[in-house]
Amino acid sequence: MNNxxxxxxxxxxxxxxxxxxxxxxxxxxxxxxIRPGSVSRDFPLDDQYEDYERGTMSxxxxxxxxxxxxxxxxxxxxxxxxxxxxxxxxxxxxxxxIKLMKEAGITVVALSNTNATHVEAWQELYQELLVSxxxxxxxxxxxxxxxxxxxxxxxxxxxxxxxxxxxxFDDKRENVSAASRLGIDAIxxxxxxxxxxxxxxxxxxxxxx
Numbered sequence: 001m002n003n004x005x006x007x008x009x010x011x012x013x014x015x016x017x018x019x020x021x022x023x024x025x026x027x028x029x030x031x032x033x034i035r036p037g038s039v040s041r042d043f044p045l046d047d048q049y050e051d052y053e054r055g056t057m058s059x060x061x062x063x064x065x066x067x068x069x070x071x072x073x074x075x076x077x078x079x080x081x082x083x084x085x086x087x088x089x090x091x092x093x094x095x096x097x098i099k100l101m102k103e104a105g106i107t108v109v110a111l112s113n114t115n116a117t118h119v120e121a122w123q124e125l126y127q128e129l130l131v132s133x134x135x136x137x138x139x140x141x142x143x144x145x146x147x148x149x150x151x152x153x154x155x156x157x158x159x160x161x162x163x164x165x166x167x168x169f170d171d172k173r174e175n176v177s178a179a180s181r182l183g184i185d186a187i188x189x190x191x192x193x194x195x196x197x198x199x200x201x202x203x204x205x206x207x208x209x
Contacts, residue, residue, distance in 0.1 A: 005202070007161040008101050009179075011146075011170040012112040015189045016095065016129055018088030027082035032072050039070050052115050055140035059117040084121040090129050094169075097195040098132050107159055110136045111152075111168075113145050135159075146170070147178035156184075169195050 013019040021043065029036050048065050051057035063079040066072070074082070101108050110133045119138060122130065130136060137155055144151040156163060163183035170176050171189045179186035187198055 004165050005106055005167060007156070007159050007166040008098075008106055008108045009111050009152075009155060009166060009168040009184075010094065010098065010108070010133075010195070011168075011172075011175065011189070012110050012114070014171040015091065015169050015195075016098075016110070017090045017126060019086045020088055021086055023085045024082045027085045028070075028072055028074060028079070031074055031078045031082065039072065044069060050145060053113050053139045053145050054143050055116065056143070059115060062115070080117055083117055087118075087121060087125055090126060091192050093192050093196040095129055095132065097199050098129075100199060102132070102134070107134050107161075109133055109155065109159070111146065111155055112137070113139045115140050146172075146175040149178055149182060152179050152182055152184060156182075167198070169198075 010016055022041070025039055025041060026036055029039055044066070048057060048062060052059070052062040059080065060076045063074070063076050063083075067074050067079060072079075098108050110130075119140065135158070137151075137158075139145045139151070142151070142154065144154060146152075152163075152168070156166060164185075167185045167187065168176070168179045169187050169189045170179070173188060176186040176188045187194060189195065
């Protein structure tokens with residue numbers, strides 16, 4: 001933790017808002033008229049999914065691939081409805097911390113592996129959250145995914161910030177490890193209070209007491 005914090009980077013899903021993948025499967029099974037739990041929950045994090053998150057594969061094409069893989073009889077709109085059903089509530093301690101950081105003059109950005117289908121749903125669901133960021137970096141728009149080192153280097157360069165002057169919050173260990181290897185103060189988000197506690201305990205806060 002350093003005293004010269006200039007840039008705070010937040011993952012979105014499970015850090016800023018809840019996601020529930022099981023809801024998607026239940027919706028897909030219901031729309032397909034098949035028994036709940038009959039589709040494998042081993043979500044395919046394969047090359048096609050990575051292409052989808054890099055923006056090189058359309059949502060419609062990915063939906064066709066996913067339905068073929070899982071033997072689901074759904075059209076794109078049905079698949080999309082199920083896919084976007086995963087989104088839950090905003091994690092309020094994180095949102096409060098983002099606002100406090102901005103009030104302190106720190107640049108706060110989001111960095112998310114995502115896809116155009118989900119981004120479309122966010123515009124209505126999480127407007128208060130999204131406008132709180134100075135910038136939102138999305139894998140499907142920048143063509144890079146975490147944990148590739150270049151995606152973190154890209155964000156740092158955009159804000160002319162050294163790795164040592166940035167903090168990063170993510171719920172996935174592989175992403176935290178990748179950022180940490182670059183010298184970013186990378187924090188594993190495994191509890192709702194992680195960001196708020198980090199902010200309260202930073203040296204600058206202690207010096208102000």
